[in-house]
Amino acid sequence: xxxxxxxxxxxxxxxxxxxxxxxxxxxxxxxxxxxxxxxxxxxxxxxxxxxxxxxxxxxxxxxxxxxxxxxxxxxxxxxxxxxxxxxxxxxxxxxxxxxxxxxxxxxxxxxxxxxxxxxxxxxxxxxxxxxxxxxxxxxxxxxxxxxxxxxxxxxxxxxxxxxxxxxxxxxxxxxxxxxxxxxxxxxxxxxxxxxxxxxxxxxxxxxxxxxxxxxxxxxxxxxxxxxxxxxxxxxxxxxxxxxxxxxxxxxxxxxxxxxxxxxxxxxxxxxxxxxxxxxxxxxxxxx
Ligand SMILES: C[S@@+](CC[C@H](N)C(=O)[O-])C[C@H]1O[C@@H](n2cnc3c(N)ncnc32)[C@H](O)[C@@H]1O
Numbered sequence: 001x002x003x004x005x006x007x008x009x010x011x012x013x014x015x016x017x018x019x020x021x022x023x024x025x026x027x028x029x030x031x032x033x034x035x036x037x038x039x040x041x042x043x044x045x046x047x048x049x050x051x052x053x054x055x056x057x058x059x060x061x062x063x064x065x066x067x068x069x070x071x072x073x074x075x076x077x078x079x080x081x082x083x084x085x086x087x088x089x090x091x092x093x094x095x096x097x098x099x100x101x102x103x104x105x106x107x108x109x110x111x112x113x114x115x116x117x118x119x120x121x122x123x124x125x126x127x128x129x130x131x132x133x134x135x136x137x138x139x140x141x142x143x144x145x146x147x148x149x150x151x152x153x154x155x156x157x158x159x160x161x162x163x164x165x166x167x168x169x170x171x172x173x174x175x176x177x178x179x180x181x182x183x184x185x186x187x188x189x190x191x192x193x194x195x196x197x198x199x200x201x202x203x204x205x206x207x208x209x210x211x212x213x214x215x216x217x218x219x220x221x222x223x224x225x226x227x228x229x230x231x232x233x234x235x236x237x238x239x240x241x242x243x244x245x246x247x248x249x250x251x252x253x254x255x256x257x258x259x260x261x262x263x264x265x266x267x268x269x270x271x272x273x274x275x276x277x278x279x280x281x282x283x284x285x286x287x
Contacts, residue, residue, distance in 0.1 A: 001036045003028070003047035011035070011047070014054035015071050018064055019159050020215040021235045023071075034070045042066055069162040073235075076123040078180035079130045080230070084259050087281035088131065092226060092257050093138045099225060100151045113153030118224045120214055121232035122156030125167030125207070126176070129199055131228065132206040133189050149206060155222065157212035168209050170199035215240060218247040225253050231261035238269060245270040249286055258284040 003011070011031060012023040023031060035050065042063055044050040053059060054067070079085045100114040119128035135152050158164050177186050177197045190197035212221065214232065227248055233241050248258055249272045258273065259281065260266075266273060266284065273284040 001032060001039070001047060003032055003051070007047045007051035010051040010055040014059075015067065019068060019072070019213060020237070020240050021071065022237055031071070035067070038066050038070050065161055069160050072160045072163075074123045074160065074163045075231070076126045078126045078177070078185075080127065080180060081262050082180075083280040084228075084230070084262075085130060085134060087278040087283060088226075088259070089134045089138060091278045091283065093134065094142070095255070095257075096135075096152075096225060097138070097142055097147050100147045104146075104151075114151040115153070115226075116222060116224045117152070117154045117226040118221070118228070119154060119156045120212075120227060120229040122158045122164070122167055122209065123160075124163045124176075125156060125170060125199075125209070126172075126180070127228055127230065128154045128156035128167075128207045128209075129170065129189075129203055130180070131226075132203045133185055135206065136189070136202060149202065152206055154207045155224075156207055156209045157214070157221075158209075159211065159213045161211060164209050164211055170204050171196050172198075214244055218251055221251065223251045223253060225256050227252065227256070227258045229258065229260060231264070233260065233264045241269050246272065249273060252286040254286060256286045258286075260284070 005028075008028050008031065012027075015021055015023060032047075035047070039046070039050060042050060042053070044053065053063065096115050103114040117128075117131060119131065122128050131154055132152075135154075136149060139147055139149055139152075156164075156167055158167070171193070172190075174195055174197075177190065186197060189200055189203050191200050192198075214229075215236075229244070229248065233244065236244070245266060249270070252258065265282065266275075272286070274287055276283045276285060
């Protein structure tokens with residue numbers, strides 16, 4: 001089903017308003033394709049109805065959720081792009097083990113996990129679970145009994161309720177696990193249920209999921225040693241990116257790490273972070 005240019009403008013203004021995603025003039029076909037299947041669920045017979053509804057300012061939670069779930073791009077995979085996870089395992093994790101040990105010497109300074117990490121666009125969960133698998137590997141080989149899994153916590157957030165419920169379920173099909181997981185990782189960290197693979201309790205216990213719009217102020221989100229914010233900033237305006245990056249800087253612990261997507265960088269957006277290269281990965285660090 002097609003929409004007029006005016007309708008397209010109203011609908012994309014609404015999407016921008018609720019989640020900050022910028023949809024340029026070249027995306028009309030994509031918007032039509034994604035919203036056509038939900039028109040009837042929204043009680044609309046065509047895009048004229050929908051545009052009227054979205055621009056009226058009186059949409060309810062259900063409409064917002066349906067539009068969000070349809071309009072967000074949730075593409076992800078385990079160990080996506082591989083190299084950031086090599087950097088995480090080889091460069092970041094040794095530092096995290098040290099932090100745990102140091103913080104254990106000063107127990108009065110911190111409650112809860114000694115090291116906190118955030119996957120800020122977690123989608124269906126593959127990113128935070130990949131981080132958790134690496135933590136488990138490193139703790140088993142280098143923790144020496146001094147550092148345990150309980151010393152780590154990962155928060156996974158996303159704006160889309162649909163992907164978050166899949167992330168919480170932690171249940172993946174054969175095609176999902178074929179993308180990025182070695183058979184060894186699959187055997188060690190998943191339980192087979194019919195044709196599905198379910199993340200085991202050891203990994204799941206490390207990750208907590210919650211809904212969060214990254215355009216909102218970070219006041220309630222906590223502070224972190226490591227932030228993965230991969231493949232989301234590309235959808236936002238430069239102003240929004242600047243706001244998000246400066247808040248990342250504020251909530252990172254001194255010496256904390258930020259990893260962005262392979263097509264994302266901070267050029268002209270933020271001068272606070274120091275950059276380091278590790279293989280093909282750019283690591284952003286708080287001074
Ligand atoms: C392409 S996925 C990236 C997943 C993962 N980080 C990766 O790199 O594989 C982008 C995710 O950002 C989420 N997203 C879009 N706008 C958002 C917003 N304003 N706040 C929080 N999440 C948002 C989408 O729902 C989607 O799941």
